[in-house]
Amino acid sequence: GIYSSGKFTGTSNRITKRGSKRLRRALYLAVQCGIRRGANHRISDYYKKKRKEGKPYKVVVIACANKLHHHIYAILYKNEPYQA
Structure with missing residues (x-):
């Protein structure tokens, strides 16, 4: 969340370190490998779009990991297979 108090509103939105460290790492590595190989077209298209917007590499990879x-x-919630 964004820190705000009175008239002050914080602007630095850092990545939270909540949750599983191993899961975050696994998603990060999966996205990096997927971007290099172009395995998931939705993720790689999203990556290219964000890079064209001028976002730094790591920021874009984290956004892709979130996606x-x-x-x-x-997929797990709907209990249906992935449709590319």
Whole structure:
């Protein structure tokens, strides 16, 4: 969340370190490998879009890892196979 108090509103939104360290690392590495190989077209298209916007590499990879996390959660929640 964004820290705010009175008229002050904090602007630095850092990545939270909550949750499983191993899961974060696994998602990060999965996204890096997926970007290099172009395995998941949705993630690689999202990566290219964010890079064209001028975002730094690591920021984009974290955003892609978050997107991958949402994909995985939806697959498990709906109990349906992934459709590319």
